[in-house]
Amino acid sequence: MKAAPFEHHEPTSVSQAVSLIESLDEPTILAGGQSLVPMLRFRLARPDTVVDINGIDELDYLREEDGYLKMGALARHADVEDDELIEEKYGSFADAAPLVADPQIRNRGTIVGSIAQADPKGDWGSILIAHDGEVVAAGPDGERTIPIDELFLLPYDTSLGEDELITEARVPTPEEREGSAYHKLKRKTGDYAMAGVAARLILDEDGRIETAGIGMTAVDITNARAADAEERLEGERPGADLFKSAGELAAEQSNPESDEHGDASYKERMVEVLTQRALGDAAERAGVTKRRATP
Numbered sequence: 231m232k233a234a235p236f237e238h239h240e241p242t243s244v245s246q247a248v249s250l251i252e253s254l255d256e257p258t259i260l261a262g263g264q265s266l267v268p269m270l271r272f273r274l275a276r277p278d279t280v281v282d283i284n285g286i287d288e289l290d291y292l293r294e295e296d297g298y299l300k301m302g303a304l305a306r307h308a309d310v311e312d313d314e315l316i317e318e319k320y321g322s323f324a325d326a327a328p329l330v331a332d333p334q335i336r337n338r339g340t341i342v343g344s345i346a347q348a349d350p351k352g353d354w355g356s357i358l359i360a361h362d363g364e365v366v367a368a369g370p371d372g373e374r375t376i377p378i379d380e381l382f383l384l385p386y387d388t389s390l391g392e393d394e395l396i397t398e399a400r401v402p403t404p405e406e407r408e409g410s411a412y413h414k415l416k417r418k419t420g421d422y423a424m425a426g427v428a429a430r431l432i433l434d435e436d437g438r439i440e441t442a443g444i445g446m447t448a449v450d451i452t453n454a455r456a457a458d459a460e461e462r463l464e465g466e467r468p469g470a471d472l473f474k475s476a477g478e479l480a481a482e483q484s485n486p487e488s489d490e491h492g493d494a495s496y497k498e499r500m501v502e503v504l505t506q507r508a509l510g511d512a513a514e515r516a517g518v519t520k521r522r523a524t525p
């Protein structure tokens with residue numbers, strides 16, 4: 231099936247895009263098109279106007295600046311996958327990028343588009359949760375930042391205003407004793423996660439966990455924070471028993487649905503295991519030398 235006809239706009243600056251979005255009647259933003267184009271072709275989305283942001287060069291960046299790793303709205307999954315700085319310093323991002331969809335989708339799809347899509351099975355939202363990330367939104371009244379915990383409302387629904395676009399997603403640059411990891415269970419290449427867990431740990435000088443972040447994929451109506459597990463970890467020394475207990479709490483807090491890939495109790499068990507593994511890798515990357523007991 232072909233998409234229904236629509237008007238196509240190609241702004242070349244953020245200010246132009248914002249003016250267009252404000253002046254048009256319910257326009258849809260097009261980034262990598264990897265979620266939107268299939269929806270257009272199946273006529274699940276029938277916008278009258280599409281604002282294509284691919285010509286806005288100022289949105290094409292992935293860099294560290296002012297204490298953040300900043301990903302402009304045109305940073306693609308493949309840019310993260312190929313980046314040496316990411317490989318060296320951002321374990322969870324380096325783990326996740328090659329596991330997103332397939333190489334064709336990674337070449338076009340964007341991190342920000344994935345977050346804006348707010349699919350609970352998307353990987354990047356969980357990673358931003360673990361890293362206490364935020365997005366920057368531009369609209370007619372200027373710019374505002376939205377903490378990731380305030381962005382996702384429902385599946386495919388965010389707190390972004392109708393006349394706003396996201397210009398950037400960002401996470402704080404890592405501290406000295408910080409490590410992160412992402413573990414994902416999927417059936418085969420190209421599949422979304424059956425379950426996924428992002429973990430980030432910051433240790434204090436004494437080796438105790440100062441800050442813990444855990445984001446979960448595909449096991450609730452949005453990407454979700456495992457807050458009870460984070461609380462259990464903070465102030466404690468990293469170790470297999472602690473991570474097991476955090477895994478159990480994350481599983482309790484998850485809310486998966488049964489489907490053709492597995493029933494809810496199986497997915498809960500997977501959350502428990504993936505949490506332990508992600509925490510084990512995050513701890514190692516934060517400098518803890520003792521290996522975890524693999525469940």
Ligand SMILES: Cc1cc2nc3c(=O)[nH]c(=O)nc-3n(C[C@H](O)[C@H](O)[C@H](O)COP(=O)(O)OP(=O)(O)OC[C@H]3O[C@@H](n4cnc5c(N)ncnc54)[C@H](O)[C@@H]3O)c2cc1C
Pocket residue numbers: 258259260261262263264265266267268303329330331332335338339340341342343344345346347351352353354394395396397420421422423
């Ligand atoms: C077969 C398949 C498998 C996939 N597997 C995975 C996977 O394993 N993990 C995963 O995370 N993702 C997966 N995806 C989704 C993929 O990551 C998409 O790239 C992503 O969801 C959307 O990014 P995009 O840049 O293509 O956005 P688009 O398709 O262009 O847009 C998606 C939505 O976001 C809105 N939008 C885009 N950019 C902005 C912006 N800057 N501001 C405001 N709104 C915006 C659009 O209006 C649209 O509603 C998969 C997709 C497919 C088709």
